[in-house]
Amino acid sequence: MREQALKAFASIWLLLCFAIFNACVEESRVEEIIDETEIATEPVAPEEGAIPVVALPGLPNDVAGYEGWLKLNAEPIPPAAGGDPHRGTKNVYVNQARDAIAPNGEQVFPYPHGSIVVKEAYRPGKDYIGLIAIMRKIAGSDAEHNDWKFVEYTRNAPDAEFSIIAADGICWGCHARVEDIDYVFTELD
Ligand code: HEC
Incomplete structure (x- = not known):
């Protein structure tokens, strides 16, 4: 028991x-x-002063963070008098280092393949970016136009998505005027 x-x-x-x-x-x-x-x-704490790498709505990812790229113009480019092709006050950026495109302080041409030039424009009287124009230099894409691919986006409200309004053919005619400096009007200041 x-x-x-x-x-x-x-x-x-x-x-x-x-x-x-x-x-x-x-x-x-x-x-x-x-x-x-x-x-x-x-959440990953962003580095101090880092620009969040998110493209504006409707824009492709390869231009995300373009505001942190090299700015070609020192001062904003005012609306051109007598017909402004990209209506507004503009800044132009490129995804290249200053030393790469101006090795001795002087800009050299042509731009290397892989270059992306982004222009933003604030429309007259507006405080948000209403236009984004992009030139991408893609090897073998268009030898006749120095391999630049052109595309332009617009929107009409600060929180709206950008959509494409024009590309390539419409752009070449005018940009060919500066063929000697590789189709890019704005030179590095
Ligand atoms: C009637 C002439 C004209 C047409 C058409 C034109 N552009 Fe431009 N573009 C200019 C001028 C002039 C500049 C110089 C900056 C400014 O004043 O806006 C410029 C600047 C630019 C820039 C910044 C780099 C640079 O060349 O200074 C980009 C990017 C651009 N244009 C893209 C385009 C695209 C994309 C199209 C077609 C959808 C286009 N452009 C059509 C005249 C034109």
Whole structure:
């Protein structure tokens, strides 16, 4: 009788230990999962002064963060008198380093393949960017026009998506006027 009671007590004890052990393992696994989730969802703190690399709505990703690229013009380009082809006040940026396109302080031409030139324009009287014009130099894309691909986007509200209004043919005619400086009117200041 006594032996039986001891046996029963021992097995209850064993079961209890097993249950406690299991609960601990479960708990630490849960903690692990919480840890993993925290790692996965914790936002990455942006570097101080870094420009968030997100393209304006409707624009392709390769121009995301263009505002941080080399700006060709020192001062904003005012609307051209007597017919402004890209209506507005403009800035022109390129995804090249100053040393790469002006190795001795003087700009050299042509631009290297892979160059992207972005022009933004604030429409007259508006305080948001209403126009984005892009020239991309893609090797083998159009030898007749120095391999530049042209495209222009516009929008009519600060939170609206940009959409394409014109490309290539309409642009060449005018930009061919500055063929000697590789089709890009704005020179590095
Ligand atoms: C009637 C002439 C004309 C037409 C057409 C034209 N552009 Fe321009 N573009 C200019 C001028 C002039 C500039 C110089 C900056 C300014 O005054 O806006 C310029 C500037 C630019 C720039 C900045 C680099 C640079 O050359 O200074 C880009 C990018 C650009 N145009 C893209 C386009 C695209 C894309 C099209 C076609 C959809 C186009 N342009 C059609 C005259 C024209």
